Amino acid sequence: MNQVSNRELSFLKANWDNFLYAVSVVDPEEQEYKLILQNYQEPQRGYHNLKHIQETLSDFEDVKEMLQNPLEVQMAIWYHDIIYDSTKQDNEEVSARIALNAAQKFGLGDSFGKRVHDLIIVTKGHLPSDNPDSRYLIDIDFGILGKDESRFDEYEQGIRKEYSQYPDKMYNYGRAEILKGFLERDFLYQTDYFREKYEANARKNLQKVIEILQK
Numbered sequence: 001m002n003q004v005s006n007r008e009l010s011f012l013k014a015n016w017d018n019f020l021y022a023v024s025v026v027d028p029e030e031q032e033y034k035l036i037l038q039n040y041q042e043p044q045r046g047y048h049n050l051k052h053i054q055e056t057l058s059d060f061e062d063v064k065e066m067l068q069n070p071l072e073v074q075m076a077i078w079y080h081d082i083i084y085d086s087t088k089q090d091n092e093e094v095s096a097r098i099a100l101n102a103a104q105k106f107g108l109g110d111s112f113g114k115r116v117h118d119l120i121i122v123t124k125g126h127l128p129s130d131n132p133d134s135r136y137l138i139d140i141d142f143g144i145l146g147k148d149e150s151r152f153d154e155y156e157q158g159i160r161k162e163y164s165q166y167p168d169k170m171y172n173y174g175r176a177e178i179l180k181g182f183l184e185r186d187f188l189y190q191t192d193y194f195r196e197k198y199e200a201n202a203r204k205n206l207q208k209v210i211e212i213l214q215k
Contacts, residue, residue, distance in 0.1 A: 003051065004050045004051050004054055008050075008051070008054045009050075011054060011057070011058070012050065012053065012054055012057070013033075015057050015061075015074075016033050016036075016078070019071065019074050019075065019078070022071055023071055023106065023108055025106040025107070025108070032102060032105075036078060036079075036082060037050065039082045039083070039084075040052075040053060040081070040082070042084075044085075044086075044161075044162065045084060045158075045162065046157065046158030046159060046160070046161030046162045047144075047155055047158030047159050047161075047162060048081040048084040048158075048162065049158075052081065052144070053077065053078065053081075055143060055144065055147075056077050056140050056141060056143065057074070057077055057078075059139075059140045059143045059194075060073060060074060060077055060140055062193075063136055063140075063191075063193055063194075066136065066191075066193065067133050067136055068131075068132060068133050069115065069133055070133075071112075072112060072115050072116050072119060072133065073119060073133050073136065073137050073140075075099060075102075075103065075116045076099065076116050076119035076120050076123075076137055077137070077140065078099075079095055079096075079098060079099035079102065079116070079120060080092070080095055080096075080099075080119075080120045080123050080137075080141070081095060082095045082098055082099070083095045083098065084162075086162045086163050086165075087165065091124075092120055092121055092123055092124040093121065093124075095120055096116075096117040096118075096120035096121050097117070099113070099116050099117055099120055100113045100114065100116065100117040103116055103117075115131065118131065118134075119131065119133065119134055119137050122134045122137065122138060123137065123138065123141050126138050126141065126142060128190055135190035135191050136190075136191055136193075136194075138190055139189045139190050139191050139193075139194035139198075140194075142188060142189065142194075142198070142202070143194070143198060145182070145188060145198065145202035145205060145206065146188075146189075146194075146197065146198025146199065146200075146201045146202035146205070147198075147201070147205075148201075149205065149208075152205040152209075156209055159175070160175075163175075172213040172214070173213075175213055176210050176213040176214050179206050179209060179210050179213075180210055182206060183203065183206045183207065183210070187199065188202050188203065189202075
């Protein structure tokens, strides 16, 4: 489930190479890329894996011309879930620090690294900061909610795998409450582009899974 195809792997590699080229960085022996692949392929990841990164980067490609600092958003996407452990509460904070260190290692400057760090932090609560690009990043991360029914079902199965330590009754209640919180928002998506693309289907998907979880 959620495995990336050879075509998707090629897309990921091309996106990474394009990012490095754009910021004039050489990744010696592709060490950083190998580290990223290694982390996102950890066996406990049911959803927060390479498939998720491929999908978010695909949405990024559609809106990058609308962003103030697209390279910062691109780097934030690559690193935003580089650390993921469902038993921990600081995944975003640790991932953000790793991204900041990578930006420094690449010589991208303190301001660049700090903005990437702060963009990753907003993916924790999915509420935008004063950086307008954060609205797009949140929507990109929420893109899965508006995918077709089959992909959304895979997503829910993947999340359940990541929280397999909880019994069904406890998980179903907690998951339903989280999703109801999303559904109660005036809008799931912060930007007109993603609101038009995903909002209606996302609400349909959420309503369906909440009903299943509450049975």
